[in-house]
Amino acid sequence: MIGFLQPLALLALVAAAIPALLHLLGRRLPPTVVFPAVKYLTATEREHSRRLRFRNLLLLILRTAVIVCIVLAASRPFVRTGTGVAHPPTAVALVVDNSLSSAAVLEGHRTLDTIIATARQVIARTATGDRLWLVLADGLPLRKTRLEAIEVLDSLEPSNMRLDLGTAARAAARAILEDPLPNGPVVVVSDLQATAFSPGESPATRVLLWAPPARPKNRWLDSVYSQPEIWTPTGSVVAVVGGSSERPVTLRLRAEGMELARALASPGDRVVLSGALRNPGWTVASVELDSDEMRADDIRKIALLRAEPVAVAMATEVGDFLVEAVSVLQQGGRATSGDRVSLGHFAQAGTSVVFPPSDPAMVGALNRTLNMRGVTWEFRDVRQGEWTLSDQSGIADGIEVYRRYGLSGTGDIFADIDGEPWLVRSGNVVLVASRLEPEWTRLPVSAFFVPFVDYLINRIAAEESWIVTASPGDVVELPATARTMDGTQSAPVTAVPGNHRIVAPLHTGVYFLHSASSDTVGALEVFSDVRESQLQVADENQVRTVFGDDARVLESDQLLSSLFSGEGRINVASLFLMLALAAAVGEFLVASSGGRKRTAV
Amino acid sequence: MYDNDFRWFGPNASAILRPIGMTVVPMLDLSGRNNTRFGDSLLPEPQGKRIDLLDPFVVAQLGGIELVARGIVEGFLAGSHKSPFPGFSVEFTEDRPYQPGDELRYLDWKMLARSDRLFVKQFEEETNLRAMLVLDISASMDWSGAEHRLSKLSYAKQLVAAISLVLLRQRDATGLIAFDDEVRSVVRAGARSNHWWTLARVVQEITPGRGTAAEPALRQVTDLLRRRGLVVFVSDLLFDSRLVLRALHFLRHRGHQVIVLHIMDPAELNLEGPPEARFEDPESGTFVTARPRELRAVYEETVHNTIESWRSDCRSGGIHYHHVLTNTPFGQVLRRVAARRSQLA
Numbered sequence: 033m034i035g036f037l038q039p040l041a042l043l044a045l046v047a048a049a050i051p052a053l054l055h056l057l058g059r060r061l062p063p064t065v066v067f068p069a070v071k072y073l074t075a076t077e078r079e080h081s082r083r084l085r086f087r088n089l090l091l092l093i094l095r096t097a098v099i100v101c102i103v104l105a106a107s108r109p110f111v112r113t114g115t116g117v118a119h120p121p122t123a124v125a126l127v128v129d130n131s132l133s134s135a136a137v138l139e140g141h142r143t144l145d146t147i148i149a150t151a152r153q154v155i156a157r158t159a160t161g162d163r164l165w166l167v168l169a170d171g172l173p174l175r176k177t178r179l180e181a182i183e184v185l186d187s188l189e190p191s192n193m194r195l196d197l198g199t200a201a202r203a204a205a206r207a208i209l210e211d212p213l214p215n216g217p218v219v220v221v222s223d224l225q226a227t228a229f230s231p232g233e234s235p236a237t238r239v240l241l242w243a244p245p246a247r248p249k250n251r252w253l254d255s256v257y258s259q260p261e262i263w264t265p266t267g268s269v270v271a272v273v274g275g276s277s278e279r280p281v282t283l284r285l286r287a288e289g290m291e292l293a294r295a296l297a298s299p300g301d302r303v304v305l306s307g308a309l310r311n312p313g314w315t316v317a318s319v320e321l322d323s324d325e326m327r328a329d330d331i332r333k334i335a336l337l338r339a340e341p342v343a344v345a346m347a348t349e350v351g352d353f354l355v356e357a358v359s360v361l362q363q364g365g366r367a368t369s370g371d372r373v374s375l376g377h378f379a380q381a382g383t384s385v386v387f388p389p390s391d392p393a394m395v396g397a398l399n400r401t402l403n404m405r406g407v408t409w410e411f412r413d414v415r416q417g418e419w420t421l422s423d424q425s426g427i428a429d430g431i432e433v434y435r436r437y438g439l440s441g442t443g444d445i446f447a448d449i450d451g452e453p454w455l456v457r458s459g460n461v462v463l464v465a466s467r468l469e470p471e472w473t474r475l476p477v478s479a480f481f482v483p484f485v486d487y488l489i490n491r492i493a494a495e496e497s498w499i500v501t502a503s504p505g506d507v508v509e510l511p512a513t514a515r516t517m518d519g520t521q522s523a524p525v526t527a528v529p530g531n532h533r534i535v536a537p538l539h540t541g542v543y544f545l546h547s548a549s550s551d552t553v554g555a556l557e558v559f560s561d562v563r564e565s566q567l568q569v570a571d572e573n574q575v576r577t578v579f580g581d582d583a584r585v586l587e588s589d590q591l592l593s594s595l596f597s598g599e600g601r602i603n604v605a606s607l608f609l610m611l612a613l614a615a616a617v618g619e620f621l622v623a624s625s626g627g628r629k630r631t632a633v
Numbered sequence: 634m635y636d637n638d639f640r641w642f643g644p645n646a647s648a649i650l651r652p653i654g655m656t657v658v659p660m661l662d663l664s665g666r667n668n669t670r671f672g673d674s675l676l677p678e679p680q681g682k683r684i685d686l687l688d689p690f691v692v693a694q695l696g697g698i699e700l701v702a703r704g705i706v707e708g709f710l711a712g713s714h715k716s717p718f719p720g721f722s723v724e725f726t727e728d729r730p731y732q733p734g735d736e737l738r739y740l741d742w743k744m745l746a747r748s749d750r751l752f753v754k755q756f757e758e759e760t761n762l763r764a765m766l767v768l769d770i771s772a773s774m775d776w777s778g779a780e781h782r783l784s785k786l787s788y789a790k791q792l793v794a795a796i797s798l799v800l801l802r803q804r805d806a807t808g809l810i811a812f813d814d815e816v817r818s819v820v821r822a823g824a825r826s827n828h829w830w831t832l833a834r835v836v837q838e839i840t841p842g843r844g845t846a847a848e849p850a851l852r853q854v855t856d857l858l859r860r861r862g863l864v865v866f867v868s869d870l871l872f873d874s875r876l877v878l879r880a881l882h883f884l885r886h887r888g889h890q891v892i893v894l895h896i897m898d899p900a901e902l903n904l905e906g907p908p909e910a911r912f913e914d915p916e917s918g919t920f921v922t923a924r925p926r927e928l929r930a931v932y933e934e935t936v937h938n939t940i941e942s943w944r945s946d947c948r949s950g951g952i953h954y955h956h957v958l959t960n961t962p963f964g965q966v967l968r969r970v971a972a973r974r975s976q977l978a
Contacts, residue, residue, distance in 0.1 A: 062909040062922060068773035068785075069901040069936070070914035071871050073921045076928055076935045084927055 034604070037108035044103040051095040087622060094619040101612030105605045119596040120603075121161035123211035125204030125237075126154055126181070128188065129197065129222030131169045132564035135190035136223070136326040138248045143223050146244045148185045150221045150588055155181050157595050162216070165207045169195040170505065173207035190328065192504040192540050194561040197222055198230040198578040205235035217595065223247060224585065226570040227563035234580035240594060241575060241585045248325035251275030251299055252565035256319045256332045259304075261499060262490070263338040264365055266308040271319050271332075274562060275299035287317035287336060309338040314552050316542045328540075329565040335499055335542045335555030342494045343370020350375050350387060351469045353476035357485040366486055373493045383460040383493050387467050388414070388437045395437070407458040409441030411465075421454060421473070423447040425491070427484045433473045436465040444512045446492055455492070462493050498545065498554025502536035503561040509533050513553045514545035683708040685795075685964025689783050692963065693791060699833040702794035705963045709799065709971075728752035762805035762863055763822045765854045766793050767847075768839070769868030769896075771813040772915040775841035777959070778900020785896045788959040789867045790836050792894065795963055796865060796970070797836075801829045808857060809835060812850035813842020821857060844916045845872040851880035854889075861888035865970075869896050870943060871916075882950040892953040892970055895943060899958050904932040 036042060067073065077084075110120070128151045134144035155178055158164055165173045166181050169191035176184065197220060204218045217238040222228070224243040254274035260267060269285050278298055285293040285305035292307030309315060314337050321330040344358055344367045354375065361367040373383045388411055389398060399410040416435050423429040424446050439453040447455035454465040466472040468481075475481055491498065498511040510517070510532045517534070519526040528534060528545070536558050537543060543556040575583050586594065684692055685708035695701055728741050731751035741752040774786035783791070793809065800807040801824060808822030809832055820835050847868060854864055864884050870877070870893075885891050904925045906912075913920040925932075940956055947954035957966050 062911055063907055064911040064913050064920065065906050066776065066915050067901075067906075067912040068776045068869065068871055068898075068915055070912050070917075070919065070921055072901075072932060072935050072939060073904070073912050073923060073928070074919075075939075076932045077921055077923060079935070080928070080931045087927070 034109055034111050037110065039107060041103065041107040044106065045100065047103065048096050048099045050099065051092050055092060091619060091622055094615045094622065097615040098612050098619060101608045101615060105608035105612065107605075109604045109608060111602045111604055119159065121159070121163070121213050122216035122596065123163045123165065123208035123213040124154075124158055124216040124595075125165040125167060125173060125201075125208050125218040126151060127167040127197065127200050127204055127218065127220040127222065128185065129169065129195050129220070129228070130188050130191050131195035131225075131228070132190055132192050132328055132560045133223050133225050133228075133326070133567055135328045136248050136250065136567060138244070138246060138325060142190070143244055143247075144188065144190050147221045147223070148188060150242055150591070151185055152182065153588065153592055154219050154221065154595060155185075157592055163208075163211055163213050165204055165211070167200050167204045169193045171195060171200045171203055173204050175207075192328070192538055192558075192560050194503060194505075194564050195222075195228060196230045197224070197228040198232050201235045201239055201579060202232060205237045205239075209236055219591070219595065220579075223567065224570050224575070225564070225566060226568045226574060227566045229570050229574050229578045231578060234578070234583075239579040239583040240591055241579070241583060242588065242591045243569065243585055247567045247569055249275070249277055250326045250329070250565055250567050251277055251281055251321055251324050252326070252329035252562060253319060253321060253332045254562055256334055256559075258334060258336055258499075260366070261337065262341070262366075263309050263336055264341060265310070265312070265338045266306065267336065267338075268304050268306040269293075269317065269319060269334065269336075270302065270304050271297070272302045273297045273299050273321065274565060276568075281322045284320045285317060286320065287315055292317070309336060312338045312340075314544060314555065326565065326567070329560055329562070332559050333540070333542050334557055335544065341365055341368045342489050343368045343372040344489060345369070345371045345374040347374070347376025349390065351467060351476070353470070353481065354468045354485065357476075357482045358489075360482050361486055361489070367489060373489055375489075383462075385462045385464065385488060385493050387464050390467065402461065402463075405459075405461060407441070407461045407463075408443050409439055409453070409456050409458050409461075409463050411463070412438035412440050414438075419449040421447055421449060421475075423455070423484075425484075425487050427480050427487050428475055431473060431475045431478060431480065433466055433475075435467075435472045439463060439465050455488075457492060460493075462488070464488075499557060500545075500554065501557045501559070504536055504538040504540065504558055506536045507533055508536050508556065510545055510556065511554050513547045515548045516546045517556060518543045518546075683964060685709045685967065686962045689788055689791065689959065689961070689963055690781050693783055693787060698790060698794050698837045699830070701791055702798050702833065705791070705795040705967070706798045706802065709795070709964045709967045710802070727755050729755055762800065762803075763808075763858055763860060764797075764800050764805055764863035764865065765808045765810060765822060765858055766797055767850055767854060767864060767866045767868075768793050768809065768811045768836075769813070769845060769847065769866075770811045770817060770839050770842045771845035771869075771871075772841050772843055773845065773871045774869055774896070776898065776915060778898040782898065783959050785869050785898055785959055786839075786841055788957075789894075789896050790839060792896075792957070792963060792966060793865075793867055794833050794836050795967060797832045798829055799967065799971075800863075801832075805863075807832065810850050810853055810857070811835070811839050812845075812847060814844035814846045816850050816853055817842055819853065819857070822862070847872060848876045848880045851877065851884060854884060855887065858884075858887075858889060861890075863890045863892070865892045865894065867894045867896060869901075874943065874946070878946050878950070881947070881952055885951050890953070891947075891951075893943070893947055893955065894966070894970070895940070895954065895956045897956065897958055899960055902933065902936055902958075904929045 128147060130144055134147055136143045155164065158178060164176050164178060164181050166176045166184060167173045170193060201218050201220055208215050208218065215237050217240050218235055220239060220241045222243060224241060252274045254272040256269060256271045258267060259270050271283055273281065273283065276299060280296045280298045283295045283297045283303050283305065284291050285307060288310055293305035295303045295305055297303045305319065314335055316333055317336045318331055318333045323330055346355060346358060358367060362369065371382065373385060375385045389395060392414055395411050402410055414435065414437050419433045421428050421431045421433050428447065433449055436449065436454060439456055441458065443456050443458035445453045445456050456463050468476050470477050475484060500508055500510060502508040510528050512532060514528045514532065517526045517528055518524065536556065540559050543558065544552050545554040545556060547553045575585060684704040692701055692705065695704065728744060729752065731740065731753045735753045739753045741754050744750065744752040768789055770786060774789060775784050777784040797807045797809065804824050806822040806824040807828065809818065809820040810816060811818040818835050818839060820832055858864065866881065881891050881893065906925045908926065909922065909924045911920045911922050944954045955969055
């Protein structure tokens with residue numbers, strides 16, 4: 033199929049009518065010339081009229097052809113070839129899916145190796161003048177030369193990051209659309225997991241997809257968490273097994289260099305692995321499944337903390353609801369009687385949780401005590417109304433508050449009402465703006481009360497066991513007390529930024545969080561996205577939905593042959609120029625043939 | 634008889650002729666029979682130009698047809714020592730009924746014996762040859778392809794006048810038939826001393842006619858030339874050749890010598906004109922729309938083939954064919970015709 037790089041030039045084809053118009057204009061009544069030898073002229077016409085008509089027609093055709101060929105040549109025509117071996121410089125995007133799922137092994141070969149082999153073939157089909165945009169699991173299009181792209185592929189390993197193919201293809205399409213070169217296709221070489229297809233607007237360019245012919249079955253750890261978070265010294269780890277196989281698999285809990293528990297589980301089972309930690313403090317445990325074709329999701333590391341329960345001392349005026357809640361926590365092993373954390377209206381020495389007094393006249397004395405302890409917060413006026421609580425932990429989020437004191441000062445804020453602090457901390461003193469009684473807030477009569485008290489005592493007051501989970505590359509918010517985080521071998525310590533938001537490391541594992549005094553205040557558990565473990569392949573409808581109706585999943589040969597179909601072009605402008613020249617020469621010969629002969633009489 | 638031949642030049646003859654390289658010198662009667670000095674005449678200077686070899690258009694500007702013809706002939710005959718048109722002896726012309734007063738010696742006694750009626754023999758002056766000049770005066774002849782060129786008819790008239798003068802100078806009886814689509818003028822062949830003036834006057838008065846019908850004219854020649862004679866057919870031959878050739882062959886069959894002078898303007902050899910034109914036939918009014926540039930080559934080929942066809946057809950019938958362009962000096966034409974005819978004679 034022929035195309036034109038400058039189609040506007042085709043407007044000049046109107047000029048092709050010039051010879052015909054001149055012919056028609058020339059048909060006006062010519063001047064009359066008296067000529068006695070009309071007899072000879074008539075004989076000449078009679079004998080040569082057919083040849084003359086043919087000659088005139090030939091001249092008309094040749095002259096028109098000259099103009100047409102020149103105009104076509106000026107339009108920079110090209111012929112699209114099916115193979116695309118020869119094609120003009122084109123911007124091509126290659127999405128190489130090296131996400132975790134590419135680590136799956138099938139018939140002794142990693143899926144990633146098959147993907148890389150196909151990607152190499154795609155790169156080999158590009159030309160030197162092409163502009164190649166390479167997109168890996170991080171989803172960022174990077175412009176590479178062919179050589180650089182091959183070098184990247186040579187060292188490519190499965191990433192723990194999840195690659196969303198829809199997002200990656202759209203980013204790749206944007207890259208080549210912004211490229212000044214003609215737009216080529218977005219080539220996606222991937223295992224085409226169904227879970228990697230996020231809906232969205234279809235890419236504005238042609239998308240060609242390739243996937244390995246077969247996928248292995250997989251089992252994985254769907255979720256793993258400690259219960260309770262603090263082992264004393266016993267505890268449990270709850271694991272949920274995912275996968276499609278119904279065959280039971282062995283599940284092991286390892287910590288402190290030994291296997292703490294073992295169980296059999298089938299996909300979909302929820303297994304509790306119980307054990308006891310020998311050493312107090314934090315440790316890294318792992319839950320392991322029997323290995324299958326995708327090893328990376330058969331093990332998950334978690335952080336376990338062995339510690340004594342928080343000793344809580346309560347003043348009598350804190351209210352019955354809070355007393356009962358602490359009693360429940362003590363019965364459940366989450367708290368004991370002691371003086372590590374005191375709950376009441378006056379700040380005691382050590383860690384204290386301070387509630388506003390029932391008598392407003394006591395507020396001044398309370399503020400002076402707080403000030404003496406160096407607390408930067410103080411209670412202000414009491415207010416009544418009906419507000420909704422906004423709790424960072426999510427436990428008390430949405431709970432109604434009817435009465436509260438205003439809190440002024442600076443420090444950590446854990447819950448607020450319309451932006452005004454409600455639950456704050458300064459040093460080891462925690463201030464709550466409302467008493468935990470039904471007249472002040474609905475929280476005591478809600479089902480969230482005991483968890484909230486547990487959170488208040490163990491997390492906020494005692495600053496224990498902040499465990500944050502994330503997938504590689506996710507943006508995660510760390511506890512406010514965390515100042516540094518374990519890093520990699522090359523950078524053992526990573527500083528936590530002021531907004532406490534970091535990008536989760538790409539390597540899965542446990543990263544402990546440390547306070548300014550180097551105490552371990554929590555851990556960041558990084559494990560792969562479980563969606564990467566679900567190897568089910570997207571069907572055609574899903575492909576079309578995400579990539580558009582023209583998107584096709586192709587075999588290798590089809591992919592390579594259709595890679596530059598439409599972009600494979602042969603410049604035929606020179607051909608048209610040669611045709612124009614040939615037509616011009618032909619016109620000259622035919623036109624001059626009428627005057628060559630001279631007869632001597 | 635030639636006393637007044639050059640009265641047209643008058644006292645300004647030298648002024649007219651000098652620019653074209655001619656001078657007025659005394660000359661003698663070249664016929665040899667009247668060597669009395671009769672006035673100034675045209676003769677070329679030894680280093681000058683002869684009038685018969687000048688451009689016909691220039692020559693025609695010198696004066697009337699009689700004067701020009703004589704100048705041409707005198708130039709043509711200069712240096713000739715024998716008759717350019719050798720013929721045969723003919724004296725008796727016809728019988729006519731006797732009328733009182735006729736001399737008895739001219740009675741045709743044989744006719745009297747056969748028919749018992751009185752006839753008187755009539756004699757022409759003794760001539761060498763009886764010749765008829767057949768001139769085409771059709772409309773197609775009245776055309777010139779250039780401004781400073783004689784029309785075919787003017788050229789033919791000058792040529793006919795000159796040929797007739799040459800013939801009459803050697804006392805050959807000469808007649809004329811002018812025709813277009815019919816016979817317009819007929820001058821019987823005569824050899825009397827003033828016959829040329831009659832011919833010249835008729836030629837001078839000829840005006841272009843309409844169409845062309847040569848066959849009747851040639852048939853009439855048959856009637857006018859009862860004995861073998863000379864027929865000079867002057868035409869542009871723009872008509873159907875079959876009938877004319879048949880008539881010419883018939884004349885030849887009757888023992889006449891036939892000379893065909895094919896008069897053609899040089900512009901008829903090459904097709905020129907605007908890029909596209911309606912070429913109109915002055916005789917029939919028909920026209921052909923053509924582009925000269927496209928047809929030029931094949932037109933020239935057609936003309937060439939036509940000329941060759943005439944030449945071939947005439948040669949096959951013993952007819953002398955001469956293709957004459959209107960820019961050819963008259964002397965050259967006379968010389969070609971005379972040489973050919975002398976050769977045949």
